[in-house]
Amino acid sequence: MIVKVRRFKEGRFVTDQYQLDIRMPLTVLEILYRIREEHDPTLSFRVMCRASVCGTCGVKVNGKPVLACNTRVDGEEEILIEPLQEVGVLKDLVVDQEHLPQILKRHRLWLVPSDEAISVSKETLFKTAKAWDCIACDICNAVCPPLQEGREFGGPMAFTRAYRITEDPRDTLAEGRLEDLLNMNPRQCVHCSNCNLFCPKGCMPERWINLIETKLVGAGLLSKKEEDFGFLGF
Ligand code: SF4
Ligand code: SF4
Ligand code: FES
Known part of the structure; x- marks a missing residue:
């Protein structure tokens, strides 16, 4: 198999090519290890759990964003592995993930519980349940047009996290939480469904954005969309 790896080296992208003798299906992560062991010990990529849990190993394979540790390659003659994003690449396939804790901080995406014992x-x-499956891998954000265009938008990962907190009876932020949701600008979502399609955990982020938008309309913080008045028939 020919494996091409688009790497960020010495301030620019280069594509290196490796010939691997692969006789059984391997994960993309195993292929990267093989390249490092057999061809180039300097190849850098992110990995921690190797079990689709830590969310650190996102890359693009033949243009599609995936987790390297849970994506198998079987029978292809040639593949191209690239960093998950074009911007913020530190070295080879390693993308800076500093923005992830910043997103959580900016939107207060953690539970603020009361002292009472409240059962869920x-x-x-x-x-x-599906929103709790999010592993903060950043794949949905990487394929989200408004985020990539730099618009003021919380993004699919943030809304997925926000939904599970707003539905949690232990959270005490109430009105403040709704203000936070409003500031995440759910209406910037263009409903392309890229996030649903590529999320490796099946979290369906767009669904939570829709539900949060409905919640904000119900609370009177967002107006109904014009199409919601379609029954008027003009
Ligand atoms: S559906 Fe919305 S949140 Fe998901 S990728 Fe498209 S614009 Fe982004
Ligand atoms: S919603 Fe899915 S794609 Fe987005 S960060 Fe969470 S696990 Fe990754
Ligand atoms: S190495 Fe942890 S999700 Fe892939």
Whole structure:
């Protein structure tokens, strides 16, 4: 198999090519290790858990954003591995992830619990289960047009996190939380569904954005969209 790796080296992108003898399906991560062991010990990439849990190993394979550790390559004659994003690449395939804690901080995306013991119902856990699966891998953000265009928008990862907090009865921020959600500008979402399509954990971020928007309309903080008045028939 020919493996091309688009690497950021000495301030510019270069594409290096490696020939690997692969006789069984391997993950992209295993292929990167093989390149490092057999061809180039300087190849840099991010990895921690190797089990789709830590969210650090995002790369693009043949143009599609994936987790390297849970993506198998089987039978292809040639693949191209690239950094997850064009901007903020530190070395080879390693992208700066400093913006992730900054997103969480900017939008207060953590639970602020009361001192009382409050139990979470099974229904709430069931309703938010998919949002809890988010591993902050940044893949959805990397394919989100408004974020990539630099618009003021919380982005799919932030909304996924926000939904599970706003539905949690232990959270005490109430009105303040709604203001935070409003400041994340849910209406910047263009509903392209890229986030749903590429999320490796099936979190369906666009769904949470829709639900949060509905919540803000219900609270009177956002107006109804014009198309919501379509029944008027003009
Ligand atoms: S559906 Fe919305 S949040 Fe998801 S990628 Fe598209 S614009 Fe971004
Ligand atoms: S919603 Fe999915 S794609 Fe986005 S950060 Fe979470 S796990 Fe990754
Ligand atoms: S190495 Fe942790 S998600 Fe891939």
